[in-house]
Amino acid sequence: MIMEYFNIALLYLFLISLFLGMVSWILPIIAIKFLKIKNYKMVRNLAIISLGLTALVISIQYLYIDYLVYKDNLSALYDTNSALLFCITVLITITFLLNFINMLFVKINNKINKENK
Numbered sequence: 001m002i003m004e005y006f007n008i009a010l011l012y013l014f015l016i017s018l019f020l021g022m023v024s025w026i027l028p029i030i031a032i033k034f035l036k037i038k039n040y041k042m043v044r045n046l047a048i049i050s051l052g053l054t055a056l057v058i059s060i061q062y063l064y065i066d067y068l069v070y071k072d073n074l075s076a077l078y079d080t081n082s083a084l085l086f087c088i089t090v091l092i093t094i095t096f097l098l099n100f101i102n103m104l105f106v107k108i109n110n111k112i113n114k115e116n117k
Contacts, residue, residue, distance in 0.1 A: 010064060017060040021091050024053040028098035038113075040106045047099040054095045058088055 027050040034042040061084055068077045 010067060013060050013063065017057050020053045020060075021057045024050045024057065024091070024095050025098060027053070028095075028102050031102050035102065035105050035109070038109065040110070043102055043106055047102060050095055050099055054091060057091060061088065 027046045031043040031046040034040075034046070065077065065081075065084070068074075068080075
């Protein structure tokens with residue numbers, strides 16, 4: 001009975017993980033709007049939240065790996081391990097690139113603003 005609830009919770013964790021991964025990519029895109037109005041503090045805060053959500057997604061995925069180890073379902077672990085590694089690598093790479101580009105724009109805009117003063 002408890003394991004049935006746990007299986008349902010894992011399904012919801014996957015959906016939450018997917019949603020949070022997409023939000024971690026959307027936040028740097030939203031931060032571009034704040035770059036246009038020169039609210040650099042908000043850009044920094046959105047970058048921190050985006051990276052935090054990425055860490056949370058990775059933690060949720062490791063909960064699933066722990067569950068597979070607990071159930072001794074090694075065949076599922078072998079099947080999903082390489083795909084999970086690829087997805088985590090893509091998530092981290094794109095999140096860091098989006099946030100790095102935004103922080104680069106903030107640095108450039110700060111330098112331009114100092115030169116104009």
